[in-house]
Amino acid sequence: MDGGFSFPLCGVGGQGIVLMSKVIGTACAATGSNAVTGEQHGLSQRSGSISIHFRIGPGVTSPLIPLATAEAIVSLEALECLRVIEYLKPGGTVFTSTLVMNPVTSTALRVRDAAARCWTFGDVQERLAGAGIGLKALDARVMARKMGFPVVENMVMLGALSTAAGFPLAPGAIEEAIAGLVPAGTAAINTSAFQAGRSAAEGIN
Amino acid sequence: MMGLELPVLRLGTVHPLPVELLSSFLKGLAKVIVVEELAPFLEDSVRAIAKDACPSLEIAGKRSGHFDETLEYTADTVARALSRVSGIAVPNGADGAEKAAGAMREGLPSRPPTFCPGCPHRASLSILRAALRGTPSVISSDIGCYSMSCLEPLVWGDSVLAMGASLGVANGLCRSVSGKVIALVGDSTFFHAGLPGALNAAYRNADFKLVILDNGVTAMTGQQLHPGTPAEEQPEGRRRVSPEALLEAMGVEVAIVDPYDRRASMPAVKTALESPGFSALIFRRECALHADRNRRRRGEAIPHSAVSPAQCRNYHTCARDFYCPAISLDDSGKAVIEADLCDGCLACAQLCPNSAIARAED
Numbered sequence: 001m002d003g004g005f006s007f008p009l010c011g012v013g014g015q016g017i018v019l020m021s022k023v024i025g026t027a028c029a030a031t032g033s034n035a036v037t038g039e040q041h042g043l044s045q046r047s048g049s050i051s052i053h054f055r056i057g058p059g060v061t062s063p064l065i066p067l068a069t070a071e072a073i074v075s076l077e078a079l080e081c082l083r084v085i086e087y088l089k090p091g092g093t094v095f096t097s098t099l100v101m102n103p104v105t106s107t108a109l110r111v112r113d114a115a116a117r118c119w120t121f122g123d124v125q126e127r128l129a130g131a132g133i134g135l136k137a138l139d140a141r142v143m144a145r146k147m148g149f150p151v152v153e154n155m156v157m158l159g160a161l162s163t164a165a166g167f168p169l170a171p172g173a174i175e176e177a178i179a180g181l182v183p184a185g186t187a188a189i190n191t192s193a194f195q196a197g198r199s200a201a202e203g204i205n
Numbered sequence: 206m207m208g209l210e211l212p213v214l215r216l217g218t219v220h221p222l223p224v225e226l227l228s229s230f231l232k233g234l235a236k237v238i239v240v241e242e243l244a245p246f247l248e249d250s251v252r253a254i255a256k257d258a259c260p261s262l263e264i265a266g267k268r269s270g271h272f273d274e275t276l277e278y279t280a281d282t283v284a285r286a287l288s289r290v291s292g293i294a295v296p297n298g299a300d301g302a303e304k305a306a307g308a309m310r311e312g313l314p315s316r317p318p319t320f321c322p323g324c325p326h327r328a329s330l331s332i333l334r335a336a337l338r339g340t341p342s343v344i345s346s347d348i349g350c351y352s353m354s355c356l357e358p359l360v361w362g363d364s365v366l367a368m369g370a371s372l373g374v375a376n377g378l379c380r381s382v383s384g385k386v387i388a389l390v391g392d393s394t395f396f397h398a399g400l401p402g403a404l405n406a407a408y409r410n411a412d413f414k415l416v417i418l419d420n421g422v423t424a425m426t427g428q429q430l431h432p433g434t435p436a437e438e439q440p441e442g443r444r445r446v447s448p449e450a451l452l453e454a455m456g457v458e459v460a461i462v463d464p465y466d467r468r469a470s471m472p473a474v475k476t477a478l479e480s481p482g483f484s485a486l487i488f489r490r491e492c493a494l495h496a497d498r499n500r501r502r503r504g505e506a507i508p509h510s511a512v513s514p515a516q517c518r519n520y521h522t523c524a525r526d527f528y529c530p531a532i533s534l535d536d537s538g539k540a541v542i543e544a545d546l547c548d549g550c551l552a553c554a555q556l557c558p559n560s561a562i563a564r565a566e567d
Binding site: 014030064 | 219276279280281284299301302303305306309310312313315316317318319320321350353355360427494521524525529530531532533534536543545
């Protein structure tokens, strides 16, 4: 095992998952931490499932996370964390947004069968609790919308991830990377979203 | 991860194959494990090299059933093959993790990629599908965003092969199937690889319809410009090439409609579909992501629509066979539009017989 700190980043195409991985990668490069990541799985921006494997550590070589070895999962949408759950190691933590984006397949099911139920955040909570998996859930979209900029939900969740036990990057390094990568004029709102995510996650036991 | 100390040869290039390097690596080995994704190209080359270099060599790969020809390999894929060869158990309970994950995902809806909110060609496909209702048809699709129409929940389209193949396949289909044959191609793919097929169809007056889903950019790969991009967006020194001018020069009749205007488009689409022989129909409207990018540059807000719950009568016409990710059904079965996702295109509003959908004011 080459060890290191591994985590899948996931969510729905269009939520800014690639930018999250770019920020983390840039922060790793700036601080001289060895990081390996593969290309994303899924289509950018097309409302489908997206996941990116990310691994940080001096001995890490393979871009794909071996099963049951990830320290954490960060998910911008609640249902999506279940699609990568096999990568989480026993004792690892799921950081997810409570947001459920209804897939079009669920709408199609409801059109055919009015009695069909759509998944809720409660269902995800139940499945994770049933398997004894530690969960830190944030209302990331709501927090971002209150800041006047719903798209910064990715930075809120990045803030939450940065509080994971053993996370190898200091918050300052991530903030610098954020400022260098987001569109001009949005650095302040993106870094405050990151900080808000940090505080919110730190407040969850 | 399994405590094995094995000599490893990592190839930087496989074509041309470093035969001498491989040959000296294999010499003296009793067994080799070949790890390569997809077809057993290296494995068969190793077999050929070993015939001279190391005739008794045992090869563990795809031919021996240690690996599959499908999917991306992970550390666990390789660990499992190593375990079979070495007899050492796979560590860290990977199998258990997969099984437990499968149980946790039971009933979880799939989330395939789909057309963006505001995508003009969700509307184009909806218009085309409605115009073809009752007419047996075969849809020869192509490579681009519109390939996604073959996925759940639309599942519309009969063939997707390669860039530009929609036209070649349709040229063949119209000679061998009954029913209306449609070649569905994006503007960018049409320029890239569709022209020879169009020329052949024009020359032979082949009995199929060319439907161009024109959004002005190469949308699927990130809105790159192409010859048909509107002139005002072309960089200095480039000249726009009009797809209709190309087709008309081939003697092909062309109809152009706006997919955001369903009522005006429908008669033109029906007429075009009914005409015999080869003709073309262009659905033209800017890519929604591209339009939003331009709006943001101009400092304009992106509008969104809303459903009036009092007027919604649960007909689901805005959802069925349209399936915009911004539209879902609430617990009472009424349509709701997610303001954060909606692009305000109003294509869904034109599907509602109760006029329940309109632009939101805020």
